[in-house]
Amino acid sequence: MAKDQGVVVETSFGRKVGRYALLAFILLWCLFPFVWLIDTSLKLGDRALNSPSLTQGPFGWDNYISVFDQGFGYNLRNSAIVAGTTTIICITVGSLAAYALARLPLKGKVLILSGILAVALFPSVALVPPLFELWGNLGLLNTYPGLYIPYIAFTLPLTIFILTTFYASIPKDLEEAARVDGATAFQAFYKVVLPLAAPGVFAAAIIVFVYAWNEFLLASTFAPRDLVAQTVPVAIAAFTGSVEFQRPIGTITAACVIVTIPMIIMTLILQRRIVAGLTAGAVKG
């Protein structure tokens, strides 16, 4: 008897260890490359290129100083402005549309939703040649609007899907009570639904911001070099060393760390919201 119990405990213990080993593998998969990135960014001179060892120094902050000497501060500013503008406009415009789709009577709802889905499936590269011509004529190359206008168009579908799901999950009674008390449809939306949907709006805002912050194809085509509008991903892809074929590993990894650390912290703090937004968008889409 006692032996049997022992065996049972042992197998479940073994299974537990196995599970945690697998969990640890997932953590390692997700996080180890960043450990390597930080480590490499702190290596001085050509050390980083010569040795794969994680512990071989000398270490120092030189790469970080050199990143900002190359104007990376402007890139951070540009990305913040472009991503911020995209988020504010997209959420404002998208939340209205989502409310209409979730709550208001509408003819041709299926048609509108299919149209939005079609835009969600759009390959952004299809816009590169025509928009390049248009932006050239309108003087929008190397400007902020040249970037955030297409970003808004591309993030609207997902925003609308996420917010429609969130609005639909808010109990109708509250709104109807407000309507019975004499509120107009707009007041019901603005005073009752919107405050309750705040978590959903926030989740959508994070996802839109991340998209605009990370976008590379349009940014590298419409604002490739000029520090007036060049964004972070374009700068990181374009860092060049003194020698043509030698990529400056120290500067690049340092720039990557500067961008990555705040994003990781933000993700860890807001993870619940982000997960809720991502799954809502996917389930609806």
Place this chain on the structure above:
Amino acid sequence: MSATTVAGRTPAVRRRSGFSDSALARIFLSPSVLVMALVAAFPIIYAVILSLYLYQGRLREGFGGLENYAEALTEPRFWDAVQATMIFTVTSVAAEFAIGLGFALIMRQTFKGRGVTRAAILVPWVIPTVIAAQLWYFMFSVTPGFVNDVLGLERFNWLGQPGWAMFSIVFADVWKTAPFVALLLLAGLQTIPDEMYESARVDGASMWQRFWYITMPLLKPAILVALLFRTVDALRMFDLAQVMTGGSFKTEPLSMLVQRFVVETPNPGLGSTFSTLTFILVLAIGVLFVRALGRDFVLSTGGE
């Protein structure tokens, strides 16, 4: 004014007082529809128009009809790009799905540490693809040679030969995206009630049977949605190839081919032709998925 008619049966009331509401719906929708029409739909039409003209550099030479399409379809570089895009899409989506499903099943089984893992899983998703590309470029590079060091290889040139260059790009994409797929599938797994597994276990179903007859069918909608978004996303891949190989060694995807004809060797006519062909290809694959998805939704609601 509607409140005075029939209080209590509010949904009906709201419908009946419809006029102002549906007008409001149109007003609320119009900015979104306008932006998407002007910035997404109109340029597509403009691209089709541009693709009918012949250019010498940036200068328009005249109307060419379908000449650009004839040139594009007989251009070996176009077919190389189609091939590279397809190889990348099929291999990366398959690997991401397999690994993502594995991760999701592990995370469903464990309760302690799930929060931490779920936060960690978001990290590869949140960072710019360009950063992931630089990261894995240096990991795979001969100098400093971290991957070679781990595998005990001497100066193996991952990025400098056909085949392995594509492998490296697929690997970087799988690293970045498999966790995201896991997140979507985990959300789907969490909607399956535990009681179903319990009763199956009581009936003597093996672990494999439980996976195959409970998990897979009930997870199907989540799987199809994840596959749809991943496939469409993989078809427009650009960042990884641009940073890791610059398109050399048979890794130039369609997005990069199009961008080359806009920036490096500008030709708005031919560039628009390539972009229109890419658009048709991606949208066709997307529509196929949506149709499968739609039928599945109909079946699942009809069955219950």
